[in-house]
Structures are given as C-alpha cells and as structure tokens.
Amino acid sequence: MHPPGADVVVVRHGEIGTKSEHVGTKMERRLRENLDAVLADRGVDAEIEQRRFRLWLHTDDPEGATAAAADTFGVVSASPAVRVDPTIESIREALAEAARQGYDGGAFAVSARRAGVESAHPFSSTDIEREGGSAVWNAAEAAGVDPEVDLDDPDTELFVDCREDDALVFLEKRAGPGGLPLGTQDPVVALLSGGIDSPVAAWELMKRGAPVIPLYVDLGDYGGVDHRARAVSTTETLARYAPTRDVRLRIAPAGDAVADIAEAVDVGRMLVLRRFMFRVAAAVAEERGAVGIVAGESVGQKSSQTTANLAVTSAAVDLPVHRPLLTVDKTEITARADEIGTFHESTIPAGCDRLAPDYPETRGRLGAIREREPAGLSERARAVADRLEVVEGARDGVGDRDPAEGETA
Numbered sequence: 001m002h003p004p005g006a007d008v009v010v011v012r013h014g015e016i017g018t019k020s021e022h023v024g025t026k027m028e029r030r031l032r033e034n035l036d037a038v039l040a041d042r043g044v045d046a047e048i049e050q051r052r053f054r055l056w057l058h059t060d061d062p063e064g065a066t067a068a069a070a071d072t073f074g075v076v077s078a079s080p081a082v083r084v085d086p087t088i089e090s091i092r093e094a095l096a097e098a099a100r101q102g103y104d105g106g107a108f109a110v111s112a113r114r115a116g117v118e119s120a121h122p123f124s125s126t127d128i129e130r131e132g133g134s135a136v137w138n139a140a141e142a143a144g145v146d147p148e149v150d151l152d153d154p155d156t157e158l159f160v161d162c163r164e165d166d167a168l169v170f171l172e173k174r175a176g177p178g179g180l181p182l183g184t185q186d187p188v189v190a191l192l193s194g195g196i197d198s199p200v201a202a203w204e205l206m207k208r209g210a211p212v213i214p215l216y217v218d219l220g221d222y223g224g225v226d227h228r229a230r231a232v233s234t235t236e237t238l239a240r241y242a243p244t245r246d247v248r249l250r251i252a253p254a255g256d257a258v259a260d261i262a263e264a265v266d267v268g269r270m271l272v273l274r275r276f277m278f279r280v281a282a283a284v285a286e287e288r289g290a291v292g293i294v295a296g297e298s299v300g301q302k303s304s305q306t307t308a309n310l311a312v313t314s315a316a317v318d319l320p321v322h323r324p325l326l327t328v329d330k331t332e333i334t335a336r337a338d339e340i341g342t343f344h345e346s347t348i349p350a351g352c353d354r355l356a357p358d359y360p361e362t363r364g365r366l367g368a369i370r371e372r373e374p375a376g377l378s379e380r381a382r383a384v385a386d387r388l389e390v391v392e393g394a395r396d397g398v399g400d401r402d403p404a405e406g407e408t409a
C-alpha cells in the first residue's frame with residue numbers, strides 16, 4: 001500500500017553491500033539492468049536513479065513498480081513513498097495523510113530514521129516519532145477510528161526516512177526475494193520435471209544469481225502430454241523473473257532410452273534413470289557453457305533421494321549437482337512454490353512414479369548400480385542432448401545475454 005502522492009519507490013538490496021567496491025559496483029549495475037527489464041516486461045513506466053545503497057524508481061505507478069522490484073533477485077525490500085520537505089510540519093502532514101489512507105484500526109507505530117548530517121535537522125528521530133505519532137492519532141480520531149499505539153508489535157507501521165534534503169514517508173517494506181542479481185554467477189542446467197519441487201530448486205539458484213537453462217527429459221511412453229505441459233508452464237513462470245535471459249525450455253527426447261532402461265533394469269532402476277538424466281544435463285551444460293546442474297531433490301522425500309542414493313546419482317557426472325531443497329520439508333517447498341507462482345495442483349501421476357519398480361532401492365551402492373547399467377548410456381545421453389527441442393514463444397523478448405557470462409564475487 002502506498003501513501004497518497006507516492007511517486008517514488010525506494011528499493012533496498014542486501015548482500016551487494018558486503019562486496020568489495022569493484023564487485024559491488026558491477027553487481028549494482030546488473031541489478032539496475034535486471035530491474036529495468038522486469039519493469040519493461042510488465043509495462044511499468046519508471047525511471048531508475050542510483051542512490052547510495054539504494055535504487056529509487058521515479059514512477060506514476062508505485063504499485064506496479066513495487067511489485068516488479070519485489071520480484072527482482074537481489075532486492076531485499078521495496079517501499080512506495082511520498083517525498084516531503086524535511087521539516088516536522090511536512091512530515092506530520094504526510095503521516096496524517098498516510099494514516100487516512102492506510103490506518104483503519106488496531107495498533108500503530110511510527111518508525112523514523114534520520115540519515116545524513118546530524119546537524120541538518122533541529123530534531124531527532126525520536127522527535128519525529130513522537131510528533132508524527134500524535135499527527136496519526138489525531139487523523140485517526142478525526143476519521144472515527146479508535147487509535148492505539150504499540151511500538152513493539154504494531155498492526156500498522158508508518159515509516160519516515162528523514163534525510164538532509166527531503167523526507168520519505170511510506171507504509172510498507174514489501175519483501176523482495178533477496179539473494180544476488182541474476183547473471184552475477186555462471187549458469188546451470190535446471191532439471192525440471194513439471195513437479196512441485198524442481199521449479200522451486202531452479203528459482204533458488206536464480207535467486208543466488210545463477211541463470212538457468214531449463215531442461216525437461218521427455219520420458220516417452222512413461223511421461224505424458226500433461227506432464228510436459230506442466231514443465232512448459234512452470235518454465236514460463238520462471239522466465240517472468242528473468243526477462244534478460246533465454247529461459248526457454250529445452251526438451252530432451254529420451255523415450256527410447258528410458259524404455260530400454262525400464263526393460264533392462266529392475267532393482268535400482270530409478271537410480272539408473274536419474275544417472276542418465278544427469279548425463280543428459282551434463283551434455284547440455286557442456287554445449288551451453290553451464291557449470292552445474294540443479295535438481296529438486298530433498299533427503300528422504302523419495303526412495304531415490306536417500307543420502308545413499310543421492311551419492312550414487314551424483315557420481316554419474318563430474319559437474320556438481322546442486323540441490324537447494326536438500327533439507328527443506330515438503331510443506332515448506334509447496335508454500336514456496338505457491339509464493340513464486342509455480343505451484344500447480346495436479347493429480348496427474350508423474351512419469352517417474354509409473355516407472356518405479358515394486359521394490360525400489362533405498363541404499364544403492366555405486367559399484368552394483370554401475371554393473372546393472374546398460375552399456376553405452378553416456379553416449380546415448382549425449383545423442384539425446386544433441387536433439388533438443390526448444391520450446392519457442394515461452395516469453396516474448398527472450399534475453400540475449402550469453403549464458404556463460406557471469407561476474408562472480
């Protein structure tokens with residue numbers, strides 16, 4: 001919610017501030033470019049101004065600009081604000097206006113910060129809070145609201161940032177994803193199954209700055225049109241967070257290879273299959289200059305995801321397999337999927353479920369699994385990776401950056 005007259009959105013970032021000046025400056029530039037692209041992608045008109053440890057968005061659409069900032073990796077919070085003169089009188093007036101808009105009962109608090117030269121104002125932040133609080137109180141009473149103050153746990157918080165030349169009044173600090181600007185790490189291949197977990201895992205890597213190359217392994221008769229459609233639609237949602245990037249889904253035509261695995265392997269079948277998928281992903285990574293694989297596995301969630309089995313599947317490739325959900329419970333993963341917009345409730349049985357043998361292996365041993373693996377799987381994985389289908393049109397204005405470009409801290 002924004003106060004009346006808001007025409008600026010204050011955007012805060014976090015970890016960039018811990019970097020060296022050289023790296024921090026580059027990351028700030030990348031954040032600005034990414035934010036600009038998200039704004040443009042959503043048709044929000046805003047001009048970005050670089051401030052110390054902040055970006056300011058000058059805009060006539062404070063809600064749209066705040067929502068865009070809150071979906072940009074690297075942003076910790078965003079506040080649509082009104083700017084007034086740095087005097088107690090102007091601040092009181094703006095707070096009273098803001099209260100008429102955004103305070104309709106419950107407990108409130110005014111939180112003030114003063115930045116800049118100490119002697120710039122003849123008042124302290126405590127003065128602002130006291131004077132501002134009384135202005136809010138009066139405005140509420142005049143509007144028929146029964147005001148109450150709770151400084152520790154308010155229902156409504158009204159903020160004042162008082163600086164040398166102006167004061168900002170705002171009603172919220174909308175949380176962004178945090179993390180680092182997308183493109184500040186080298187890319188990884190994201191194995192997307194169309195299920196709930198893998199898009200969240202991909203999003204987590206994006207949040208830390210790594211662009212993803214989404215890859216769906218088509219299981220042929222064991223997969224399904226709906227399964228594939230879910231991978232396409234979750235990729236489109238992920239792409240909304242990355243308009244500067246090529247986030248088109250790649251589909252690997254693995255039906256024949258999967259059918260052969262299902263035919264040849266019973267005990268340990270899912271491990272052989274996952275090892276095959278990792279090999280396909282590694283081949284795509286090599287081709288596209290990616291430096292890792294991200295998967296949505298979480299310890300113990302499925303029989304193929306026990307600690308022993310994760311060791312067996314990871315050993316199929318030299319590239320690191322990143323599993324950001326490793327220790328996250330399913331309820332939390334589902335909530336996160338809902339938040340980021342990739343959650344699709346579905347009763348469609350996943351292809352892997354249909355492939356699972358009656359007695360799945362829970363404690364695979366690398367040597368035994370290697371022996372059971374049909375010969376030539378690495379070559380077949382490379383062949384499948386050479387015949388990728390790229391799903392066009394997932395997003396307009398697909399990014400044009402080189403996926404191998406990164407600027408690691």
Ligand SMILES: Nc1ncnc2c1ncn2[C@@H]1O[C@H](COP(=O)(O)OP(=O)(O)OP(=O)(O)O)[C@@H](O)[C@H]1O
Nearest residue numbers: 191192193195196197198216217295296297350352
């Ligand atoms: N058909 C597929 N194409 C690409 N990646 C896949 C596919 N199936 C599984 N994966 C990858 O392997 C991981 C584990 O898959 P598994 O089938 O055990 O989980 P799932 O519950 O079906 O999928 P998800 O983890 O996405 O919910 C997935 O998180 C995903 O990263």
